[in-house]
Amino acid sequence: MSAAPTGRPTIAGEGFLRALADHGIDYFFCNPGTDFPPIVEAFSRAGKTNARVPRPVLVPHENLAVAMAHGAYLMNGHPQAVMVHVNVGTGNTINNVTNLSRDRVPLILAAGRTPITEKGQFGSRTRPIHWAQEMFDQAGMVRELVKWDYELRVPGQVGDVVARAIEVAMAHPRGPVYLVLPREPLSAPLPEPFGPVKPRPRAAATHPDPQSIAQLADWIVGAKRPLIIAATLPSAAVLVLAHLAERCAIPVVTHNPRTVCLPSSHPMHFGYEPGALIADADLVIVLESDVPWIPHLQHPPAGCHVAHVGEDPFFVRYPMRSFPSDLAVQADCINALTALDAAVESRLGLAEARIATRRSRLNERMRTRRAQLAKDATAGERISPEYLSHAIGEAVGEDAVIFNEYPLRPDHCAREKPGTLFALGPAGGLGWGFGAALGAKLAAPDKFIVATLGDGAYVFSNPTVGHWVAGKYELPILTIVFNNSRYGAVRRATLSMFKDGVAGENDGRHLADLDPAPPFDEMAKAQGAYAERVENPADLPDALARARDAVVNERRQALLNVITPY
Numbered sequence: 136m137s138a139a140p141t142g143r144p145t146i147a148g149e150g151f152l153r154a155l156a157d158h159g160i161d162y163f164f165c166n167p168g169t170d171f172p173p174i175v176e177a178f179s180r181a182g183k184t185n186a187r188v189p190r191p192v193l194v195p196h197e198n199l200a201v202a203m204a205h206g207a208y209l210m211n212g213h214p215q216a217v218m219v220h221v222n223v224g225t226g227n228t229i230n231n232v233t234n235l236s237r238d239r240v241p242l243i244l245a246a247g248r249t250p251i252t253e254k255g256q257f258g259s260r261t262r263p264i265h266w267a268q269e270m271f272d273q274a275g276m277v278r279e280l281v282k283w284d285y286e287l288r289v290p291g292q293v294g295d296v297v298a299r300a301i302e303v304a305m306a307h308p309r310g311p312v313y314l315v316l317p318r319e320p321l322s323a324p325l326p327e328p329f330g331p332v333k334p335r336p337r338a339a340a341t342h343p344d345p346q347s348i349a350q351l352a353d354w355i356v357g358a359k360r361p362l363i364i365a366a367t368l369p370s371a372a373v374l375v376l377a378h379l380a381e382r383c384a385i386p387v388v389t390h391n392p393r394t395v396c397l398p399s400s401h402p403m404h405f406g407y408e409p410g411a412l413i414a415d416a417d418l419v420i421v422l423e424s425d426v427p428w429i430p431h432l433q434h435p436p437a438g439c440h441v442a443h444v445g446e447d448p449f450f451v452r453y454p455m456r457s458f459p460s461d462l463a464v465q466a467d468c469i470n471a472l473t474a475l476d477a478a479v480e481s482r483l484g485l486a487e488a489r490i491a492t493r494r495s496r497l498n499e500r501m502r503t504r505r506a507q508l509a510k511d512a513t514a515g516e517r518i519s520p521e522y523l524s525h526a527i528g529e530a531v532g533e534d535a536v537i538f539n540e541y542p543l544r545p546d547h548c549a550r551e552k553p554g555t556l557f558a559l560g561p562a563g564g565l566g567w568g569f570g571a572a573l574g575a576k577l578a579a580p581d582k583f584i585v586a587t588l589g590d591g592a593y594v595f596s597n598p599t600v601g602h603w604v605a606g607k608y609e610l611p612i613l614t615i616v617f618n619n620s621r622y623g624a625v626r627r628a629t630l631s632m633f634k635d636g637v638a639g640e641n642d643g644r645h646l647a648d649l650d651p652a653p654p655f656d657e658m659a660k661a662q663g664a665y666a667e668r669v670e671n672p673a674d675l676p677d678a679l680a681r682a683r684d685a686v687v688n689e690r691r692q693a694l695l696n697v698i699t700p701y
């Protein structure tokens with residue numbers, strides 16, 4: 136076996152890191168343990184040999200590491216890698232792996248495994264934990280959330296294992312995979328020479344069935360009250376949707392939005408609640424939306440056509456989901472919308488009068504909607520979430536990228552450009568936004584990144600770790616805490632069921648009260664952030680401007696602890 140440039144044989148850990156880099160993995164988010172020596176050795180050797188490996192990013196909590204990977208992917212679209220310590224580290228990832236899995240993010244989640252051998256091998260067990268940490272099926276912890284899992288058994292297979300992991304993670308719909316790396320094979324020498332691993336080709340995005348598109352186009356031109364409901368669209372689809380909705384006078388509602396699906400000022404942007412529009416719709420087109428409406432509360436009328444469009448319009452990994460459906464178009468949304476836009480064009484001649492009627496009815500509705508929004512966002516005696524959301528939209532500018540973990544009222548925070556707002560995924564595991572914003576800043580250092588978080592969400596994110604990572608890796612972002620000193624969502628859920636029960640007698644505050652709120656601003660300051668507490672509505676615009684300047688001009692992380700009772 137020939138020697139590697141360090142004079143030592145190349146070990147599988149080096150092969151692993153190099154194969155990740157060969158597949159476009161930029162960062163190696165990690166929180167290590169006794170399973171990591173071959174990884175540490177591999178990074179140390181790469182420092183000497185200049186081998187191309189991902190940049191290591193130490194994140195001292197696994198959940199935040201996964202959130203960072205999620206944010207980085209949203210910025211650059213590259214597959215991501217996180218490595219954690221055996222089963223216990225894997226356990227700490229599960230919340231954000233749930234978020235990332237439902238959001239279809241391609242991640243290699245790697246974890247060590249307790250050494251297989253009790254003695255006699257290089258890498259055999261050396262600590263008492265190595266017995267208790269062993270599981271019969273470590274991957275079983277995450278199997279339901281990942282698309283594939285595998286354990287490295289033969290060192291020389293490491294390159295092919297990475298290639299397979301990436302291939303599966305990047306296949307549409309994308310998603311996480313799990314790789315278990317015991318330290319004996321990871322520290323074993325590779326057969327030389329170990330060359331670069333050639334990435335395997337990826338399939339192009341899927342195109343829609345032409346007959347289904349023709350059917351949908353017929354329905355669009357024939358409908359009196361069509362409605363589009365979207366939740367998440369790639370940036371390139373937004374312009375196509377904007378054209379289609381405007382040309383055909385179709386209102387668009389983004390229910391439970393996770394991206395900008397239409398610019399806020401678009402004449403067909405009808406907000407975030409399908410309620411009023413769905414009640415009398417005769418056609419509903421559901422675009423990449425797992426829950427287009429809440430069937431327990433609302434539904435389209437009988438006879439309304441419903442079409443579901445998306446990469447996986449059936450959400451096959453959801454155990455139960457039974458929205459009515461008359462048509463399912465399984466395709467990438469950009470391709471489906473482009474085909475639909477073209478198919479509709481040739482049919483419009485017959486439908487101009489009907490479309491004009493639709494448009495004038497919607498114009499009237501839009502005037503009422505905008506007047507109501509303006510009223511809701513005016514400053515009162517206290518900072519309302521609507522006023523705060525409006526002020527944030529004004530202060531951060533149209534290119535800022537906002538990561539919202541619940542509290543931002545998107546109706547009040549203007550977002551004109553695709554890719555300038557991302558929200559917590561449909562599974563809603565709290566503790567995502569701060570880490571996602573940090574990961575985004577890492578992957579897109581020139582962007583102004585803002586995290587809007589409830590006080591509950593902020594605490595879930597492990598703020599000590601987040602501020603440490605921001606300082607250590609020089610990731611200046613602006614964090615805005617909507618501080619209502621409570622779990623508002625929990626209280627609302629209680630009141631929605633037991634307003635007239637005993638829980639309603641104290642306004643549903645049992646188990647939702649977070650008083651006394653910690654001094655988040657003081658705590659962030661102690662970790663080097665520019666930070667302020669804001670309570671008075673009149674002080675808010677200047678405070679936002681100062682915090683923005685600290686981030687943009689001084690390149691400091693900043694935090695605003697905004698007291699907003701709701």
Ligand SMILES: Cc1ncc(C[n+]2csc(CCOP(=O)(O)OP(=O)(O)O)c2C)c(N)n1
Nearest residue numbers: 563564565589590591592621622623624625
């Ligand atoms: C990991 C996790 N635990 C618990 C919950 C349940 N939960 C949903 S919203 C919420 C409260 C969030 O509070 P906060 O961030 O302050 O926002 P608010 O509801 O007050 O607007 C909780 C605890 C969750 N979604 N995720």
